[in-house]
Amino acid sequence: MGCKYQNKPMDAPQETGMDVSVHSRESEAPLHSTPASRSFDARVIVVATIGNALEWFDFTVFSFFAAIIAKQFFPSDNATASLLAAWTTFGVGFLTRPLGGIVLGNYADRHGRKSALVVTISLMAVGVGIIALSPTYAQIGIFAPVLMLIGRFLQGFSAGGEVGSATAFLVEHAPVERRGVYGSFQMISQACSMLLGALTGVALTRVLSPAQLEDFGWRIPFMLGLLIVPVGLYVRSKLDESPVFKHQAQRLPTAKPPFLESIVVHWRAILAGFGLTVYGTIGTYIFYYYMPSYATKTLDIPFASSVIASCCAAIAYIAATFASGYLSDAIGRKKPMVASTVLSLVISYPLFALLTSHPTLPVLIFVQCCLMASLGLFQGSYCAFVCELFPAHVRSTGMAIGYNFAVMIFGGFAGAIATLLIKITEDKLAVVYYGLFGCVIGLVTIALLKDRSKQPLM
Template identity: 40%
Template sequence: MSQTDRPRPSQAMRVGAAILGNALEFYDFTVYAAFATWLAKAFFPTDNPNTSLLLAVATFGVGFVARPLGGVLIGAYADRFGRRPAMTLTIWMMALGSGMIGLLPTYDQIGTLAPVLLVLARLLQGFSAGGEMGPATTYLLESAPAHRKGFFGSWQLASQNMGSLFSGLVGLLLALLITPGATDSWGWRVPFLLGILIAPVGYFIRRNLDETLDTEEAHDSIGGVLSDILANHWSKVLLCILLISGGTITQYFFLYTTTYAINTLHYSQSWSMATSFATFISGTIFALVGGALADRYGLKTVAIVPRIIVTLLLYPALLLVVSSGSPLVLVITSATLIAFHAMASGAGIILIPMIFPAIVRTAGLSIAYALGVTIFGGTAQLVFTWIIGATGDKLSWIWYVIIMSIISLLATLAIRIPEELNRKQETSSSGTALAGASS
């Protein structure tokens, strides 16, 4: 059956297709962060546990090295051939990387080859994750009615939190169902083996989507897309990287809480995973709240105001966590902070594709996002761990998050999007207004 003969997917189906695949992608990519402590033991055994952890989180950062390449190539591919084939491609690649990690022999079994293979798996995951975000977000926005672009687009961040939530849920279940010794031995493999489900599930839900790219208007080659970006839109890409910087470091602040709770605060595995679980439930809900508020009050307003609030709260909140010595305080504080962060990020991420023409929209978003996440998110856990180890101060790392959040705020203020896309929409529209805007 040709695409023109298929029944048109409903709005719920189009959103579901984009977010489920994106959630599964980010589950695979972020589950590494949640299980960094166990991966350190399996692949980087040393006499110093902090050194082992540093090596493990450094390998987490290796995945980000491939992100810009994935963002460039798959983003340009999506602007040349379509959003749907690009989203299908990334599904298969992420599943392969996840399966590799779940099945790899450990350092004790094959020596130095084990961490080398782990690095290769992370590179494949990074390439795929770098290419996934742009097509999925662009598809969400181009499928949205004009008056609901904020809500539709906010599902992108919500789906990231869903993926992180699922990784936290898996970790919590493992903590409750098996012993710490079993987790050290084989339990850490379970989350990565579950990630193999990405391929069949993602392919099934995405194969019948409508294409939102007007191929008649598209560039005639991938090189043409990239040349257009470099010649006409490089300054927008740089500004968007700065916008992303504070948001991604704050996001990895929340991802790091599992490692922080175990290694710095010395809380149990169960409490640490419970923190991750509660945090990303809150993040999922409030990302959507941010998108809905953005449709009512404007994207920039919602991208800026909650970001100011979370930036002001970060230090006193972490001080409360450390001084209380209570894991329950950590759970509540993390869930509260991410609510403001998610509202700001749910709206902020939508600003980026809206400033690019449709024919380079996915590439512009993908390149900016991949570079921003690579430079700042990919190094976040390594910087956090290093700062705490170097200073001996459990609060010292939070200043890095605060400074980058301020930079992100300034970049958000500098963003300018077309008035017809930024104004509050009072009436509904069934068309894909964004798809042709600024073309």
């Protein structure tokens, strides 16, 4: 898949093969280069990552208290059926992500990243508020699970629009020589929120009794999440629009809808973004989110130990992600991304084998930290790389389509697929096969793409 980046009209014939091209709407349209900067603009990073952080914090908290939520909103004589109903409601958020990505990404490409970011965090706040404040089944009956379903729908819808708009806003504000570092903060914000969510859950279980957790304790993290919404709305309303978006909006009239142009003209770039997201998604859900369940249910490691290991792994991931973004600005995006996928292919099976034969806390920490550090080498370069696949007038939409469909398919069902593999094969190491599948998809995709890290954004 040669990857040519050249200026040519939209109606120019597409080349055969798996070529991924960034097309401008005018053959003479100049490239836009964000001015160099001596220091990081912390305001840009906060504006772009605060919504993403809220989403992943709530995601982690919901996962942590799923059993309590199931009992409160989906009562049943069968505890498994009750928990399944809760996780099904949770999964609605994944199903609505692509829709949100298309609708809100299209809005961002039409009206600007800043306007879209205000809309996404507002919708996210409504969804979180519904979950935090909804009466239980014992109080309002069937309306309780309906409200929970609506809350998750709004969360997923807004999150789907958040990723494309926020990442485009972040990378488009960055100087050309720092796009990798700026983009890495999108993934770092996820990891920080995952870590904070886990620590909040652990703290509440230590401080509150089981009865208090069921009564009101599980709502506390969601209420804490709501506290950052006013801050997010304020900073997002005050910061300037992306300079790249303003540049293209001034020189070019609005053409066909960004969604339509994305799937007709830039479908190869969407497929590339999809393939890159598959590895990051599977890695995140298998190496981080599924690992505590795997450790406790399959290897009989105490839950408290699994939480400690996950916290250590998040720290390793944050460090590797920042290092990857920094390196990608110096040596290009592809090198750390290829290194990550190759490393994961080599170490995943031996590390899981080591863990199954020595299921102890030190080994679990070592294994999970190695796996997440390897993943971080990919994720730190990912955001800038995907942004560079698309021109500004379709960037939010194109990114959102590839990312959200990959997350819906390979992330939303990751736990179920891993559990099914272990059950069918009766092999504790079967979960590794899913992770290796993601590595292969990521490696093949990145190997066939060209690196645009040194070129100005379109």
